[in-house]
Amino acid sequence: MSSRSPLQASAYAEYNDLSLFDLAHQYSFDYLRKVFDRNVFPTEEALADLAAFDEKMPATGKAAKDVISFLHQHGSEATVATLGGRYFGFVTGGALPVGLAAKSLGTFWDQNTPLQVLSPLSAKLESVCQAWLREILHLPDNVVAGFVSGSFAANFCGLAAARYRLLMNQQWDISKKGFRNAPPLRVVIGKNAHSTILKALALLGFGTEQFEWIDTDPQGAILPDRLPHLDATCLLVLQAGEVNSGAFDKFPELVPKARQAGAWVHVDGAFGLWAAACDPLNHLTRGMHQANSWAVDAHKTLNTPYDNGIALCADEEALVSALHMSGSYIILGHERDGMFYTPEMSRRARVIELWATLKYLGKSGISELVYGLHLRAKQFADLFAQAEGFEVVNDVVFNQVLVQCASDELTIKVMQRVQELRECWVGGSMWRQRKVIRISVCSWATTEEDVRRSAASFERARREVRG
Numbered sequence: 001m002s003s004r005s006p007l008q009a010s011a012y013a014e015y016n017d018l019s020l021f022d023l024a025h026q027y028s029f030d031y032l033r034k035v036f037d038r039n040v041f042p043t044e045e046a047l048a049d050l051a052a053f054d055e056k057m058p059a060t061g062k063a064a065k066d067v068i069s070f071l072h073q074h075g076s077e078a079t080v081a082t083l084g085g086r087y088f089g090f091v092t093g094g095a096l097p098v099g100l101a102a103k104s105l106g107t108f109w110d111q112n113t114p115l116q117v118l119s120p121l122s123a124k125l126e127s128v129c130q131a132w133l134r135e136i137l138h139l140p141d142n143v144v145a146g147f148v149s150g151s152f153a154a155n156f157c158g159l160a161a162a163r164y165r166l167l168m169n170q171q172w173d174i175s176k177k178g179f180r181n182a183p184p185l186r187v188v189i190g191k192n193a194h195s196t197i198l199k200a201l202a203l204l205g206f207g208t209e210q211f212e213w214i215d216t217d218p219q220g221a222i223l224p225d226r227l228p229h230l231d232a233t234c235l236l237v238l239q240a241g242e243v244n245s246g247a248f249d250k251f252p253e254l255v256p257k258a259r260q261a262g263a264w265v266h267v268d269g270a271f272g273l274w275a276a277a278c279d280p281l282n283h284l285t286r287g288m289h290q291a292n293s294w295a296v297d298a299h300k301t302l303n304t305p306y307d308n309g310i311a312l313c314a315d316e317e318a319l320v321s322a323l324h325m326s327g328s329y330i331i332l333g334h335e336r337d338g339m340f341y342t343p344e345m346s347r348r349a350r351v352i353e354l355w356a357t358l359k360y361l362g363k364s365g366i367s368e369l370v371y372g373l374h375l376r377a378k379q380f381a382d383l384f385a386q387a388e389g390f391e392v393v394n395d396v397v398f399n400q401v402l403v404q405c406a407s408d409e410l411t412i413k414v415m416q417r418v419q420e421l422r423e424c425w426v427g428g429s430m431w432r433q434r435k436v437i438r439i440s441v442c443s444w445a446t447t448e449e450d451v452r453r454s455a456a457s458f459e460r461a462r463r464e465v466r467g
């Protein structure tokens with residue numbers, strides 16, 4: 001005799017015989033076997049086939065296996081092969097296998113992470129990763145970490161903590177009194193700040209017209225001698241890794257000055273902060289550890305799967321107060337309740353993949369991974385220097401390469417042709433009033449051969465476009 005509803009009966013059956021999960025794994029394994037060699041961007045045919053998803057909300061359900069098969073049939077070919085070694089668009093990391101495998105195991109645990117009592121395991125891994133991150137990034141012992149979706153969220157957390165502290169220093173508790181009528185704060189920011197910083201500041205009540213913009217050098221780094229006179233109402237935003245050129249602000253010249261004035265320093269280090277964990281490159285982040293807050297992505301340079309960002313803050317009270325949440329039903333743990341360090345309440349346990357990736361690589365592996373991205377970027381720059389008709393326009397200090405052709409028109413045409421050829425994928429940007437093709441080497445998987453093949457595709461594209 002069964003008291004199960006039809007829905008319960010069929011769902012229990014799937015968990016009992018597991019063939020549904022077998023099927024999903026078969027499809028995943030098929031995908032992994034092909035993804036490193038296939039076309040990087042979906043074919044026109046695969047894109048057209050996405051129309052299969054355009055259906056009315058079904059009135060009745062379907063068997064779970066049919067749903068999974070449909071998804072595989074129409075979805076997998078339409079993915080962008082960012083997992084492979086020839087995706088250089090935006091700043092998009094690949095994923096080391098250990099991270100995907102850990103994510104897959106963690107998927108079945110389906111942990112929710114706001115409170116220790118909801119997932120002691122996640123709380124433990126978050127504490128461990130917090131300590132490891134301090135060590136490998138050379139941050140002070142009082143730094144706390146919030147595990148968020150990405151650097152937008154991490155920037156938001158750091159800037160919210162800054163707003164809280166700078167106002168509290170003026171006896172204004174923003175959580176109680178709100179932002180209206182609050183004493184004014186000054187946002188001091190480089191002209192090359194990332195758009196997610198601007199969005200996070202807008203959500204916190206700071207508009208771009210109120211900012212004090214600082215001029216930047218030809219690489220996009222703040223010119224230290226243009227820093228305005230700072231005081232204790234200032235929020236100074238710096239970056240480790242300009243999103244086009246990869247340039248780093250000159251922390252030793254900027255951070256001590258700001259701290260002496262009582263300002264808060266936030267560093268957007270979405271992909272560049274990892275230079276600190278790489279011996280041959282850590283001169284780039286020298287002096288950044290004296291800042292107050294930092295944002296970094298594990299899903300970019302560290303190559304964990306998406307989504308995996310980290311907010312770091314040396315002022316725990318400010319971060320927790322800015323993001324604080326309470327309710328009569330909340331039970332606090334004695335160690336770590338993750339939600340105090342993030343804007344969300346419910347969150348998946350993304351720390352599982354982060355922990356697995358850090359443990360797998362160790363300090364030496366992280367250093368090697370980061371340095372490898374730099375070497376492949378230099379290789380691109382060298383190949384363009386030898387090729388006809390290409391000019392690299394940035395100093396390749398990290399993983400970013402900006403390249404252009406003789407005219408903006410030609411640059412765009414070559415980029416479009418490279419995209420059509422699908423040997424690799426690159427996007428465009430503007431750099432000092434000119435169109436550029438932006439190459440971002442972000443994947444562990446990129447080999448020297450991948451770089452040669454991709455550079456050859458650029459040359460072929462240029463030949464074809466010039467007819």
Ligand SMILES: *Cc1c(COP(=O)(O)O)cnc(C)c1O
Binds near residue numbers: 194
């Ligand atoms: C990618 C990036 C961000 C945004 O990070 P997400 O993980 O996409 O939210 C912020 N700043 C810089 C410099 C970036 O490269």
